[in-house]
Amino acid sequence: MPRMGPSFAETPMTAAIGSTGTGGRVVSSPRAAWLRVEGHWQWYRRHWHATVFSGIAQPVLFLVAMGIGFGSQVEPSTATRGMSYLVYLAPALLVTGALQNAVGESTYPVLSGFKWQKDYLAVVATPITPGQLLAGQLIWVAMLVSGNGLAYLLIASLFGALAGPGVLLSLLVAVLTAMACSAPIMALSASINNDVNVFNGLFRFVVMPMTLFAGTFFPVTQLPGWAQPVVWLTPLWHGTELSRGAAFGELGLWPAAGHLAYLAGLFTIGVLLARWRFRRRLVV
């Protein structure tokens, strides 16, 4: 709609408010989610350095310390699938790093949107809906984790830690694993109010043990028999199995389908839960 003469000619203040009701419109859902991604990108442009440690440096440091340092003491064997320990470790650390990164992005930053900064409340006062807000948040975390994972792979390749181009498939697996955790944790973050101890518990009693025992650093078959079924329940184990399989080109069709189904299922349930919790929290 053309904005007519008088308001243009006047001072900026008047022009700012010159014609009413010609501005806003409702955008489609995919576009709404994408506009949220744009918003996150605006934040990232200023604050990217705050994410580099947890997103990139941390897995790289683990790769150096464990893969190169500790790995120098490890002989290639059937346990490392005949690879050097560094090459064995690299695709698994990709998944572990992505998962930790995504968990971090799905806890405090999400709770803050509801509780401290309350910027989610500002968003849902626009035509954007809680579901679109959630979609934007998930897409953003997926993009961040992808970018960080790619950076990790580039650095890992400098150390000669990569088995081959299959690791690009591993990157997709890493992002899927990360999002399978991110979605339900966003549902959790949308449900808690004061008890941030829940987050500490999550890191200490879920993420950390999973990182240590779910197949990142050594094969699960080394664990006592009773512990193995527990590990099979963790998304990280499925992601790690898939990632190594993709990187080393030795993945059976049926195991791959099983792992993928598990991760996709967890992601789907997580999204449904998160959508429900976001609505509950924002529409009161």
Place this chain on the structure above:
Amino acid sequence: MTGGGRVLDGALVRAGGLVKRFGDFEAVRGIDVDVRRGEAFGFLGPNGAGKSSTMRMIACVSPRSGGELSVLGMDPDRDGPRIRARLGVVPQQDNLDVELTVRQNLHVYGRYFGLSRARVRAKADELMVFAQLSDRAGDEVEPLSGGMKRRLTIARSLVNDPELLLLDEPTTGLDPQARHLLWDKLFRLKQQGVTLIVTTHYMDEAEQLCDRLVVMDDGRIAAEGSPTELIKRYSTREVLELRFSPGEQEDAQQRGIAELADRVEVLPDRLLLYTDDGEVALEAVHGRGVRPASSLVRRSTLEDVFLRLTGRTLVD
């Protein structure tokens, strides 16, 4: 007007028997409100009266628990996003993205309304002039003063050229100078044809800004009218305020000064005598041998209206 609901009779907001419940608790207990195009409409009431709950229902971020509500001729339950596209909202609590710059806040927010990048850029520049924040354009929001943040929140609410602007306690926490500045800006917005709905617990704000208002208390509407009408209906032209040295107020009450005015309100720290001529009443008080520590004759305000309607003061 952009598509969507047609407002035939000029009522931008129409509420009938509107109710908001939180669990068992009824925060808004069946209110009737009509807001006409182009007016500045106020909800005046103390904390907890249900003003914000009402505003959030009008803003289509909080579903009503009962009654009827139409905003811009549409039903918030069905057309929330379409209505919100044409509203400007200033919430009681600022919810800016404090890790973004002033300009980024306006850009990002404007984009949610489907505005093009170019449009949002131009708009942001205009609004920063409006809010006197142009020299802080590239600064992060976090360290800005409360007044600056409030101005930015208000500027942000204008990014989509709203037809209806909802302001929930717009000047709470601002110093007097900043308040007057803001009132001036809101007045100009109204002149531009923007319909304003304002909540406040400041009677001077309601008097300055509102063409029409409702006095709200305990989830209900106690009275409705223009500030002058309300004062005329529920109060006298003047008020004589008497303050006493400690212990002497009761003594004064016993000397029958209640007869000297149309009505007397007894507050812990003073007596209010409602009368059309305060000076005459003061002489009569002196005539009864009552010697207040200080006295003041003033015009009635909405504060007096509220006191009359509820027996309580607005701001404690």
